[in-house]
Amino acid sequence: MEKWDNNNAWFLVLPVFIIVAFSAIIPLMTVVNYSVQDIFGPGERIFVGSEWFKETLANRRLHEALWRQFLFSGLVLLIEMPLGVMIALAMPKRGWGVSFSLVTLALPLLIPWNVIGTIWLIFTRPDIGLFGFIINSMGIAFDHTASPLDAWITLMLMEVWHWTPLVVLLAYAGLRAIPEVYYQAAKIDGASAWATFRYIQLPKMRGVLTIALLLRFMDSFLIYAEPFVLTGGGPGNSTTFLSIYLVKLAVGQFDLGPAAAFSIIYFLIVLALCFVFYQVLQNVGKGERV
Amino acid sequence: MDLEWMAWTPVTAGFFIAIGGMLVGMGIWQYISPTIERKGFLPIKTTRGDRFFIGLLTSAYINIAWVGLTSWSLWFAVPICIVWLIIVLRFG
Amino acid sequence: MKPKKRTILLAFYFGLLFLPIYWMLNMSLRTNADILSVLTLYPTDPTLVNYIKIFTDPSWYSGYINSMIYVAMNTTISLTVALPAAYAFSRYRFVGDKQIFFWLLTNRMAPAAVFLLPFFQLYSTLGLIDTHIAVAMAHCLFNVPLAVWILEGFMSGIPREIDETAFIDGYSLPRFFITVFIPLIRAGVGVTAFFCFMFSWVELLFARTLTVTDAKPIGAIMTRTISATGLDWGLMAAAGVLTIVPGALVIWFVRNHMAKGFALGRV
Structure with missing residues (x-):
């Protein structure tokens, strides 16, 4: 069905436009302004051109943070996607179990992000945390405040615990949308469980899984509060991701210029990813929504 | 309102005016002959x-x-x- | 997978999901001295002292009230402005519609850290630091686009003939929208409100930066008190447990519609 052409629809969008423009455009303009100046205080600033960009692009700590970020996001996807699909396949299809499962799954998603950090901080401490205690009593020294590897393991555990439910919910929604006829056909053909998965369920879930993949990638790319509470970016800089480093620069050291230049580069990366996301979503929508 | 906190400079102001102008231009072009x-x-x-x-x-x-x-x-x-x-x- | 094996796998996973939360609950029912002296799987000597402290000390419970206030404000603002806009996107074609839609999406994905500093400056200039409305407005950055996005999905599922019929029957657009259309997408509005609530509730970076004392969210109070009084694990755990409660209550109301919101892939 065709949409109606009507430019007066702009008036309906106007309130949203004003609110979001106020929250998005003014701050972004300010960031751009900051990025080309050296600011000492109110009213005391000099124009430095692309100096901060040059400095930021050559900053080794930032390169490290960027690679760390990609590694983290990659690992997160590698674990969460298969696990999420597996759990979704095991979910009950009807009965009281459905409501129960959905509510349980959504629970971690509704916990404030810093509380997530706190939960895992308590849970993995060697002295009072169940996880830390068990690992240490097995004779493995585990301390996420001292060893970078342990910090990464703890962060990954937390991230998988926190966000796999989102993948499950998406995959489950995709599974529920498959008409029962397909399964009956598969049954008549005597298809194995694997064949049913490979040739019916997986192709039908392609849309939602793509969405899950991109959402998880974007969100893990922007992660801040949980590692901030759990490790504070340490030990050393071993878990300093992009957002943590940026907040350190902007609020901790109040280096407005470099922080702004960094912000713009960060934003441009996200913008490109976002564009890809949007294109994929448009095409998924075309294929599946009638 | 005091705009000092936004720290405007002529270069960035020019940049945003150019971008804004292009956006308006694209809008008008779209209005006259839809893409x-x-x-x-x-x-x-x-x-x-x-x-x-x-x-x-x-x-x-x-x-x-x-x-x-x-x-x-x-x-x-x-x-x-x-x-x-x-x-x-x-x-x- | 055999049904039996499935159930075991699922039960095991849910067990793991609950374990960290259970551990925090366990901590919250014990005193700090008890926690530090011995590790037990369940509170041997359960006490509500931590919860009593939170509910009687204004500097603690005001954090919950603050969080609730700005979350409610944000959800209201987001829904009010997003409803007409989503209708426009789902029904009309106008100059720049696709571009505006994409631009809204970019704000949902934008790194909060990038906006932190200018937001602080902006709201300082407006004299709004440490007010609930500042946090509610800041959260609009990602919640308004989100609301438009989810609502548009639900609205596109309603056939346009309904609108046409109503207009022929002499309904004006506002009257049609309020008396006919909104009741039709009730579920969608519920799901949208749920997601607005969720993202405003869990966000802390803006909420912490834009507040000092009067509008400080519970999440920030938790971390601040840790550094001030040494580490009172029991108290911290009790505060954490209480932040989960509102979320759990809200999920219960939308549990049947939630899956659809996720299915649209617009979270």
């Missing part, structure tokens, strides 16, 4: 607005690459970006 979705050298079907966005975003990357990889003045990158923007709009 038709088509396929150029870019791998996806695009409208004029899409190509404009892609052109701007890639121009930003060109500028970043210019600053990061060369030591020449950024002003030399500006004509390259304008040419690139026109190419994307026309043939993309």
Whole structure:
């Protein structure tokens, strides 16, 4: 069905436009302004051109943070996607179990992000945390405040615990949308469980899984509060991701210029990813929504 | 309202006026002769607005690459970006 | 997979999901001295002292009230402005519609850290630091686009003939929208409100930066008190447990519609 052409629809969008423009455009303009100046205080600033960009692009700590970020996001996807699909396949299809499962799954998603950090901080401490205690009593020294590897393991555990439910919910929604006829056909053909998965369920879930993949990638790319509470970016800089480093620069050291230049580069990366996301979503929508 | 906190400079003001002007121009152009979705050298079907966005975003990357990889003045990158923007709009 | 094996796998996974939360609950029912002296799987000597402290000390419970206030404000603002806009996107074609839609999406994905500093400056200039409305407005950055996005999905599922019929019957657009259309997408509005609530509730970076004392969210109070009084694990755990409660209550109300919100892939 065709949409109606009507430019007066702009008036309906106007309130949203004003609110979001106020929250998005003014701050972004300010960031751009900051990025080309050296600011000492109110009213005391000099124009430095692309100096901060040059400095930021050559900053080794930032390169490290960027690679760390990609590694983290990659690992997160590698674990969460298969696990999420597996759990979704095991979910009950009807009965009281459905409501129960959905509510349980959504629970971690509704916990404030810093509380997530706190939960895992308590849970993995060697002295009072169940996880830390068990690992240490097995004779493995585990301390996420001292060893970078342990910090990464703890962060990954937390991230998988926190966000796999989102993948499950998406995959489950995709599974529920498959008409029962397909399964009956598969049954008549005597298809194995694997064949049913490979040739019916997986192709039908392609849309939602793509969405899950991109959402998880974007969100893990922007992660801040949980590692901030759990490790504070340490030990050393071993878990300093992009957002943590940026907040350190902007609020901790109040280096407005470099922080702004960094912000713009960060934003441009996200913008490109976002564009890809949007294109994929448009095409998924075309294929599946009638 | 006091705008000192936004720390405006002539260069950035000019930059935003240029971007804003282009957006308004694109809007008017769209109003006068609506765009038709088509396929150029870019791998996806695009409208004029899409190509404009892609052109701007890639121009930003060109500028970043210019600053990061060369030591020449950024002003030399500006004509390259304008040419690139026109190419994307026309043939993309 | 055999049904039996499935159930075991699922039960095991849910067990793991609950374990960290259970551990925090366990901590919250014990005193700090008890926690530090011995590790037990369940509170041997359960006490509500931590919860009593939170509910009687204004500097603690005001954090919950603050969080609730700005979350409610944000959800209201987001829904009010997003409803007409989503209708426009789902029904009309106008100059720049696709571009605006995409631009809204970019704000949902934008790194909060990038906006932190200008937001602080902006709201300082407006004299709104440490007010609930500042946090509610800041959260609009990602919640308004989100609301438009989810609502548009639900609205596109309603056939346009309904609108046409109503207009022929002499309904004006506002009257049709309020008396006919909104009741039709009730579920969608519920799901949208749920997601607005969720993202405003869990966000802390803006909420912490834009507040000092009067509008400080509970999440920030938790971390601040840790550094001030040494580490009172029991108290911290109790505060954490209480932040989960509102979320759990809200999920219960939308549990049947939630899956659809996720299915649209617009979270």
